[in-house]
Every structure is written in structure tokens, then in C-alpha cells.
Amino acid sequence: MERSIIVTGASRGIGRAIALGAATEGYQVCVNYAHNAEAAREVISLIEAAGGTAIAVQADMTKEADILLMFETVDQELAPLGALVNNAGIVDKAAKVSEMSLERLERMFTTNITGPFLCAREAVKRLSTAHGGKGGGIVNISSVTAKLGSPNEYVDYAASKAAIDAMTMGLAKEVAAEGVRVNAVRPGVVYTDIHASGGEPNRVDRVKSMVPMQRGGEAAEIADATLWLLSDKSSYVTGSLIDVSGGR
Numbered sequence: 001m002e003r004s005i006i007v008t009g010a011s012r013g014i015g016r017a018i019a020l021g022a023a024t025e026g027y028q029v030c031v032n033y034a035h036n037a038e039a040a041r042e043v044i045s046l047i048e049a050a051g052g053t054a055i056a057v058q059a060d061m062t063k064e065a066d067i068l069l070m071f072e073t074v075d076q077e078l079a080p081l082g083a084l085v086n087n088a089g090i091v092d093k094a095a096k097v098s099e100m101s102l103e104r105l106e107r108m109f110t111t112n113i114t115g116p117f118l119c120a121r122e123a124v125k126r127l128s129t130a131h132g133g134k135g136g137g138i139v140n141i142s143s144v145t146a147k148l149g150s151p152n153e154y155v156d157y158a159a160s161k162a163a164i165d166a167m168t169m170g171l172a173k174e175v176a177a178e179g180v181r182v183n184a185v186r187p188g189v190v191y192t193d194i195h196a197s198g199g200e201p202n203r204v205d206r207v208k209s210m211v212p213m214q215r216g217g218e219a220a221e222i223a224d225a226t227l228w229l230l231s232d233k234s235s236y237v238t239g240s241l242i243d244v245s246g247g248r
């Protein structure tokens with residue numbers, strides 16, 4: 001049976017790797033992005049060139065109307081939804097809590113918490129057997145910062161990921177008997193553009209000596225764990241937080 005998957009923030013970085021991997025696993029893929037249509041189109045081209053099916057859908061995770069339209073577009077254009085990966089997320093410039101503005105905190109929490117909650121809500125309405133669905137999987141991309149706290153850099157970001165961990169554990173229990181498994185992957189430092197957006201493009205190389213394995217991670221390594229959690233090979237796993245962080 002054909003199923004589709006929504007990967008938020010799939011135009012670049014970890015989301016891109018998950019979208020490409022999901023297509024290889026046979027999913028029809030919704031490649032969500034916020035601004036970078038060209039990067040999203042490139043992901044679509046790669047999937048189509050390999051014989052897969054994918055659509056690019058612009059939707060800002062801070063806007064409920066965008067999220068609703070994204071799910072409706074998938075309902076109309078792709079196979080029934082089988083999975084959601086809540087991947088889109090942001091960091092901000094390194095700062096102490098004493099320096100954080102209300103605007104910064106609202107942007108962080110709306111993007112990294114409210115957006116994933118709204119997407120999870122819409123996915124459950126489609127996946128849960130209690131709502132007439134056929135079951136499926138949700139994977140939230142969290143971060144090891146949820147347990148480290150990220151002092152002097154971005155406690156706000158770490159707190160947003162701790163909220164995602166709590167949502168993962170709570171929602172997993174809510175829908176466990178309805179055919180839906182909900183898990184989280186917690187990456188360590190991974191080579192993507194996110195560090196440049198936080199003002200430090202070379203952050204991975206600066207902090208990699210703090211990683212027990214002495215290296216940064218690759219987006220494909222996060223994608224592999226995510227795809228395992230969506231596969232039948234993890235059929236008894238729900239409410240789990242899987243660290244993919246080189247031992248950090």
C-alpha cells in the first residue's frame with residue numbers, strides 16, 4: 001500500500017537527508033520548507049530522478065493556516081499519510097538568558113514547540129485508528145541539548161527541545177493503542193547550515209573535541225535512526241528518545 005510522509009524543514013540539512021531516505025524506503029514525500037524554494041526543488045528533482053514521488057510545500061511552522069494547508073495539500077496530492085517527521089527547527093545567536101528578548105523567546109518556542117504540536121495534531125487525526133486511520137509513525141527531531149541545557153549559548157533552544165521530548169513521551173502514550181508510534185531522535189552536533197544561522201558556521205569543528213567520538217555527525221546518520229523508528233524493525237518502540245550524538 002502506498003503511503004506518504006511529511007518531513008518539515010526538508011529543503012536542507014537533516015530534513016533533506018530524511019526526505020531522500022524516506023523516498024528510497026518507498027514513501028511519497030512532502031518536502032516542506034519555509035523560504036528556500038530552490039533547495040526544496042532540488043530535493044524533489046533528486047527523488048524523481050530515482051523514480052520516487054515528491055512534492056514541495058511551502059509552509060511556515062509558526063503559522064497554523066500554513067500547516068493546515070500543507071496537510072490538506074498532501075491529502076489531495078499524495079497517497080494517504082503514513083508518517084510525520086517534525087524536523088524544522090531554529091537556533092538563535094549565542095546569548096545568556098539574561099539577554100533574551102520576548103521576541104526571541106516567542107520565535108523560538110513558536111517554531112520549535114507550537115509548530116511541531118500542530119503538525120502532530122494534524123497527523124494524529126489522519127493516522128490514528130480512533131480517527132479512522134490505518135496507523136503510522138511520528139518522529140520528532142529533538143536534540144541532546146534537551147539534557148545538556150546549553151548554558152551561555154541557547155538555553156531557550158535547549159528548553160524547546162526538552163518540551164519536544166515531553167510531547168514525544170506523552171503523545172506516544174495517548175496514541176499507543178491507536179496504531180501510532182511516536183519517538184524522538186536527539187542529534188548531537190551535526191554538519192548543517194543551522195550553525196551559520198546561529199552566527200557560528202564552524203561550530204561543529206569547535207565543539208567536536210567535547211564529543212566522546214571526537215567528531216561531528218552527518219545528516220545521513222540522523223536520517224538512518226529516524227527511518228529505523230518509522231520502520232517495522234522498531235515495531236515495539238514508542239515514547240523513546242534516541243540519542244544520535246557520538247556518545248554526548
Ligand code: NAP
Pocket residue numbers: 008009010011012013014015032033034035036037039059060061062086087088089090111141142143144186187188189190191192193194195197
Ligand atoms: P538547517 O540546516 O538550518 O535546516 C533547517 C530546515 O528547516 C530548512 O529546511 C528550513 O527551510 C526549515 N525551516 C526553518 N524554519 C522553518 C519554519 N518556520 N517553517 C518551516 N520550515 C522551517 O537545520 P538542521 O541542522 O538540518 O536541523 C534540523 C533539525 O535538527 C532541527 O529541529 C534542529 O533543531 C535539529 N538539530 C540539529 C542539530 C545540528 O547540529 N545540526 C543538532 C541537534 C538537533 P528553508 O530552507 O526554507 O529555510
